[in-house]
Amino acid sequence: xxxxxxxxxxxxxxxxxxxxxxxxxxxxxxxxxxxxxxxxxxxxxxxxxxxxxxxxxxxxxxxxxxxxxxxxxxxxxxxxxxxxxxxxxxxxxxxxxxxxxxxxxxxxxxxxxxxxxxxxxxxxxxxxxxxxxxxxxxxxxxxxxxxxxxxxxxxxxxxxxxxxxxxxxxxxxxxxxxxxxxxxxxxxxxxxxxxxxxxxxxxxxxxxxxxxxxxxxxxxxxxxxxxxxxxxxxxxxxxxxxxxxxxxxxxxxxxxxxxxxxxxxxxxxxxxxxxxxxxxxxxxxxxxxxxxxxxxxxxxxxxxxxxxxxxxxxxxxxxx
Numbered sequence: 001x002x003x004x005x006x007x008x009x010x011x012x013x014x015x016x017x018x019x020x021x022x023x024x025x026x027x028x029x030x031x032x033x034x035x036x037x038x039x040x041x042x043x044x045x046x047x048x049x050x051x052x053x054x055x056x057x058x059x060x061x062x063x064x065x066x067x068x069x070x071x072x073x074x075x076x077x078x079x080x081x082x083x084x085x086x087x088x089x090x091x092x093x094x095x096x097x098x099x100x101x102x103x104x105x106x107x108x109x110x111x112x113x114x115x116x117x118x119x120x121x122x123x124x125x126x127x128x129x130x131x132x133x134x135x136x137x138x139x140x141x142x143x144x145x146x147x148x149x150x151x152x153x154x155x156x157x158x159x160x161x162x163x164x165x166x167x168x169x170x171x172x173x174x175x176x177x178x179x180x181x182x183x184x185x186x187x188x189x190x191x192x193x194x195x196x197x198x199x200x201x202x203x204x205x206x207x208x209x210x211x212x213x214x215x216x217x218x219x220x221x222x223x224x225x226x227x228x229x230x231x232x233x234x235x236x237x238x239x240x241x242x243x244x245x246x247x248x249x250x251x252x253x254x255x256x257x258x259x260x261x262x263x264x265x266x267x268x269x270x271x272x273x274x275x276x277x278x279x280x281x282x283x284x285x286x287x288x289x290x291x292x293x294x295x296x297x298x299x300x301x302x303x304x305x306x307x308x309x310x311x312x313x314x315x316x317x318x319x320x
Contacts, residue, residue, distance in 0.1 A: 004064040005096075006037045006055070013187065013206035016045050017107035017213050019069055022088035022100070024108035027051040029100045037064065044187045048110035067095060077241040078262030084209075084241050106244065107213030111195060115188070120196035120220070122179065126159040127312075128194055130202040132170035132182075138268045139284050140203045142232045142300050144171040145292045149305035150201070151175055154312070158198065163190060163207065196220060199228035199315060201308070204242050212244050228315035230308055235259040235299030236266060248311035252299040258285040259299065269295050 009019055023036055037055040038046060046052050057066075071087030073080075082090075085107070089100050129151070133141040151160050155177045164170035166183035173180075185193060190207075191214055194200065198221075200211040208231050216224040226246040233242065233251040235258075243249040258264050267282040286298040 002033060002035045004035045004037065004061050006039070006057075006060055006064045006066045007069045008039045008066065009069040010041045013042050013045060014209045015071070016040055016042055017109065017206065017209040018071070018084050019088045020046065020049065020108045020213070021085050021104065021106065022069075022092055023049075023051050025089050025103045026092060026098070026100045028103050030098070035061075042187055045109070045191075047188065048112050048115075049108065050110070051108070074241070077238050081240045083243075105212070107209060109191060109210065109213045109215075111191060111215070115192050116195070116217070118192060120217075121161065121181075121193060122159055124159050125198040125220075126161050126179070127199045127201055128197045128207065129160045129162050129173070129200075130164055130205050130207045131162060131173060132164045132168055133203065134168045135272055136267055138169065138270070138272075139236055139266045139297050140205070140234070140300075141169065141269070141296065142203060142234075142303065143290060143292060143294050143296060144173070145294075146303075146305045146308075147201075148173055148175075150308050150312070151178055153305070153309050157316075160201075161193060161197070163193065194227075197227060199230070199312070201230050201232075201312075203232050203234075204237055208242075208247075212246060228312070228319055230311045230315075232300070232303055232308065234297055234303065236263055236297070238263040248314060250303050250307055250311065252302050255302070256286055256299055266297070269297055 036052045037060055038052045043054045046054055069088055071091055073082055073087040073090050093100050131144060131147040151173050155175055159177045159179055161179045161181055162173050163185055164182045170182045194210055194214045196217050202208045211229045212226055216227050229247040231247050231249045233249055235252040239251050239253050253259055253263055266284045269284045269287050284297045287295050288298050288301055289295055290301055
């Protein structure tokens with residue numbers, strides 16, 4: 001008889017993508033041992049997932065073992081060469097005395113046949129672009145003006161679909177090749193949008209983790225396993241913790257005094273008037289005021305539109 005395990009997690013979508021990887025690996029390593037139930041801050045992310053059952057506490061079978069899923073491995077990310085994808089798996093191994101093996105280098109996101117067959121939002125190849133940040137992590141923000149230069153450079157080649165939540169910091173990009181969908185997608189719609197996309201441009205975000213975890217539309221892009229992705233990372237997180245081998249990951253870790261001994265993990269560029277003292281006390285050590293008048297981390301300002309454009313061209317000229 002299988003043992004029932006209930007995993008609860010209230011963290012963001014990017015974290016849950018990593019949790020989906022651990023659940024897949026646990027199920028594949030021990031296919032006949034566990035029934036896995038989950039309750040998360042974004043249950044829709046796990047729709048169509050064959051490895052889990054979405055459930056509330058009061059719906060669980062009697063005797064179910066309950067566990068809050070966490071990833072304390074992040075606290076050693078500047079010292080140990082682990083990727084984020086190992087974190088939940090290691091947590092489950094430690095808590096359940098298991099030896100879960102890794103089965104892939106990305107999360108496990110599944111689409112229904114209806115989602116796969118639904119008509120793409122655009123007929124032309126498009127890149128999904130996240131050009132914003134959340135209030136608690138403004139140190140991840142690359143200037144809107146720089147994103148705009150990238151979009152303008154490809155105005156005759158590609159459409160860019162801009163995504164993001166309205167309550168976060170997302171200044172709309174403009175141009176004939178920009179399709180504004182800020183605040184217009186739920187998680188399942190975002191998954192379909194990425195599924196049909198040519199590529200992704202993003203800072204370190206949920207979109208970055210979704211990109212390698214969502215399969216590619218094999219009708220639009222035959223034989224493609226992964227989609228192009230250019231990640232504007234700066235120097236906040238360790239490269240070994242965040243980067244994927246199939247991404248063009250632009251970082252400045254190790255180049256500045258503030259991250260020479262390891263990624264800084266700073267949250268905000270400036271203090272914001274709210275009650276989140278944890279992030280307000282974790283401010284960028286090397287902020288600068290740009291020529292556009294924005295205050296931004298130096299590690300992000302060192303990344304230019306040219307850097308992003310050239311990385312995109314590497315994919316465009318060699319991918320097919």
